[in-house]
Amino acid sequence: MNSLKTDWLNHCAAYSSDEALSTSLIDELITLYQEPHRRYHNLDHISHMLSDLHTLTDGNIPAELFFAAWYHDSIYDTLRHDNEQASADLASAKLQLLHLPESVIPQVVEAILHTADHFRIDAEEDDLIKIFLDTDIKILGADPETYRKYVSDIREEYLIFPDELFYAGRKLFIEKTLSAQHIFRTEKYRLQYETQARINLSNELNLYK
Numbered sequence: 001m002n003s004l005k006t007d008w009l010n011h012c013a014a015y016s017s018d019e020a021l022s023t024s025l026i027d028e029l030i031t032l033y034q035e036p037h038r039r040y041h042n043l044d045h046i047s048h049m050l051s052d053l054h055t056l057t058d059g060n061i062p063a064e065l066f067f068a069a070w071y072h073d074s075i076y077d078t079l080r081h082d083n084e085q086a087s088a089d090l091a092s093a094k095l096q097l098l099h100l101p102e103s104v105i106p107q108v109v110e111a112i113l114h115t116a117d118h119f120r121i122d123a124e125e126d127d128l129i130k131i132f133l134d135t136d137i138k139i140l141g142a143d144p145e146t147y148r149k150y151v152s153d154i155r156e157e158y159l160i161f162p163d164e165l166f167y168a169g170r171k172l173f174i175e176k177t178l179s180a181q182h183i184f185r186t187e188k189y190r191l192q193y194e195t196q197a198r199i200n201l202s203n204e205l206n207l208y209k
Contacts, residue, residue, distance in 0.1 A: 141193025
């Protein structure tokens with residue numbers, strides 16, 4: 001956690017000299033991602049995304065991707081249907097305090113809102129959005145054991161729902177994902193994870209038949 005916090009403070013320092021403000025923002029985010037109901041959508045997920053983004057951008061993560069990664073699951077309530085909008089609203093309100101360049105916050109908001117439907121393709125979608133979205137769902141192409149742990153963690157996050165409702169929701173998600181021409185947007189992730197993702201999803205879908 002300390003490395004995540006240090007990384008955040010270093011990024012914020014490029015725009016604001018108010019370290020107390022930057023610290024309060026990251027402390028708020030850490031508290032949100034440590035909410036007790038989170039099993040997958042937690043700090044580990046953020047850490048993995050940032051690590052992948054670091055690799056994909058040759059160690060120079062653009063501000064819009066860095067802050068979008070941190071805020072995209074900041075609001076995560078399994079009883080509400082507007083988590084992405086709420087997360088985007090929180091990001092917009094908080095990031096204004098850092099005096100980011102005028103163009104950055106709208107890009108952060110766009111990236112977060114796009115996670116509401118990973119398979120909505122925009123004609124003007126840029127490469128940064130593609131990278132961001134691929135890192136968010138990289139878990140789908142994980143090795144089978146890691147994928148099973150992910151599914152188990154998601155189930156725990158939705159324990160308030162009975163099996164019948166949860167499995168129906170997962171089935172719809174899987175069928176929609178498998179029906180997409182491509183699960184991943186970037187060529188790099190398609191080559192590395194597309195085949196395994198389709199195997200993982202198909203195996204899970206067979207459990208619900």
